[in-house]
Amino acid sequence: MSADEFTYRTADRSDAEALVPLINRAFEVELEFFTQARIDLVETLKHFDKGTFLLAEKHGELAGCNYVELRGQIGYFGLLSVDPGHQGRGLGRILIEQAEQFCRDAGCTIMQIRVLNHRTELPPFYDKLGYHVGRVEEVEQVPSARIPYNFIVMEKNL
Numbered sequence: 001m002s003a004d005e006f007t008y009r010t011a012d013r014s015d016a017e018a019l020v021p022l023i024n025r026a027f028e029v030e031l032e033f034f035t036q037a038r039i040d041l042v043e044t045l046k047h048f049d050k051g052t053f054l055l056a057e058k059h060g061e062l063a064g065c066n067y068v069e070l071r072g073q074i075g076y077f078g079l080l081s082v083d084p085g086h087q088g089r090g091l092g093r094i095l096i097e098q099a100e101q102f103c104r105d106a107g108c109t110i111m112q113i114r115v116l117n118h119r120t121e122l123p124p125f126y127d128k129l130g131y132h133v134g135r136v137e138e139v140e141q142v143p144s145a146r147i148p149y150n151f152i153v154m155e156k157n158l
């Protein structure tokens with residue numbers, strides 16, 4: 001697979017409906033820790049007020065997304081989702097690199113990501129892409145949590 005197998009663009013609100021199943025399919029792995037799907041339409045739409053979804057498409061279908069938010073000097077990405085049929089072939093890396101470029105262009109000097117502590121496979125993935133563990137963030141537990149959780153904040157200089 002190569003980057004040119006996909007087309008890339010930023011989303012607008014009309015993409016929200018297609019984003020919901022993409023994100024929820026990718027995050028099915030977290031149903032082990034939460035009783036509810038990762039996101040719904042209302043929550044997805046709220047993200048358009050604060051940030052930007054970067055999209056990858058193949059033959060007009062969404063294959064991946066990455067949500068990017070600018071917080072002054074710090075850029076943040078989250079909801080990184082690669083459709084399970086396209087995982088493990090480099091698209092996640094491309095979407096992260098695009099988020100980094102987006103934030104660099106906006107003047108950010110640091111990129112951050114929050115990783116659910118139970119997803120022990122993720123820190124090695126982000127480590128490979130230049131991220132290091134910053135701190136642990138304790139959060140109020142959502143009612144759908146099956147077990148207590150917190151977030152590991154990982155970051156990288158841009």
Ligand SMILES: CC(C)(COP(=O)(O)OP(=O)(O)OC[C@H]1O[C@@H](n2cnc3c(N)ncnc32)[C@H](O)[C@@H]1OP(=O)(O)O)[C@@H](O)C(=O)NCCC(=O)NCCS
Pocket residue numbers: 026027029079080081082083086087088089090091092093094113114115116121122124125128
């Ligand atoms: C995490 C996710 C975005 C990765 O996307 P992907 O397209 O499968 O990843 P890539 O193929 O781009 O992998 C990039 C690199 O990380 C490595 N990698 C991928 N998954 C890994 C894992 N679980 N552990 C260690 N390394 C991993 C790959 O080998 C690759 O390295 P290489 O280029 O040196 O071979 C994807 O699996 C996904 O959507 N998961 C569900 C949602 C999720 O967990 N999102 C992140 C929440 S913070």
